Amino acid sequence: MLPESRVDTSAPRSDLVARYGFRTKPVYIRLRYLGASPLPFSELAVRAEELAGWSPGVRTVFVLENEITYLSLPPVPDAVxxxxxxxxxxxxxxxxxxDDVDLCYWGDIDTHGFAILDQVRGRFPHTTSLLMDRATLLAHESHWGQEKTQARGGLTHLTPEEARLDQDLRAGTYRPHLRLEQERIAITAVREALTRH
Structure with a gap:
């Protein structure tokens, strides 16, 4: 029904928004102050493009994958x-x-968690990982679960220790399709790791 000039034929037919020139829904990033907040609230969701030009004014940023873990992180001074x-x-x-903060990623110990860490570190090479190590995995054996499908391999931004653990997960060294979800890690282990961090 539309004239050809109104249709972007380079966009796939499945991408209705791009193909027909609709505006996209804004993408929001949710963040929570773990220490004293300079704002009158401790948590906010901000449009990604607006957050790009505003820094929360902290020294440390933790990126987490699970909402429950995100909400239950204990206080950490000068961090979000x-x-x-x-x-x-x-x-x-x-x-x-x-680029200017101590950036720390904490995801599940599974192939997808390492793939996301690899992706984040590809843009921010100074990223460290939190509780994504063999000792944490082995200490929480009673909470192991199963990863339905494994992420692609060929990750190039992991540390040697992370890469060895990722390879062992892919090979089923401890159990086929093994995963340890971050919300199953004991809060005492989280507190100790944050203290060391």
């Missing part, structure tokens, strides 16, 4: 937590001020 929600962590690339 960002809810990454799986591969939405790719949105962090829009935040140039992350």
């Amino acid at each position: 937590a960002i809810l990454g929600s799986g591969y939405a962590a790719a949105l962090l690339r829009h935040l140039p001020w992350l």
Whole structure:
């Protein structure tokens, strides 16, 4: 029904928004102050493009994948937590001020968790990981679960220790399709890791 000039034929037919020139829904990034907040509230959701030009004024940023873990992180001075929600962590690339903070990613110990860490570290090489190590995995055996499908391999931004653990997960060294979801890690282990961090 539309004239050809109104249709972007380079966009796939499945992408209705791009193909027919509709405005896209704004993408929001949710963050929570873990220490004293300079704002009259401790948590906010901000449009990604607006957050790109505003820094929360902290020294440390933790990116977490699970909402429950994000909400239950204990206090950490001069820090914020960002809810990454799986591969939405790719949105962090829009935040140039992350180059100037101590950036720490905490995801599930599974192939997808390492793939997301690899993706984040591809843009922010100074990213460290939190509780994504073999000792944490082995200490929580009673909470192990199963990853339905494994993420692609060929990750190039992991540390040697992370890469070895990722390879062991892919090979089923401890159990086929093993995963440890971050919300199953004991809060005492979280507190100790944050203290060391």
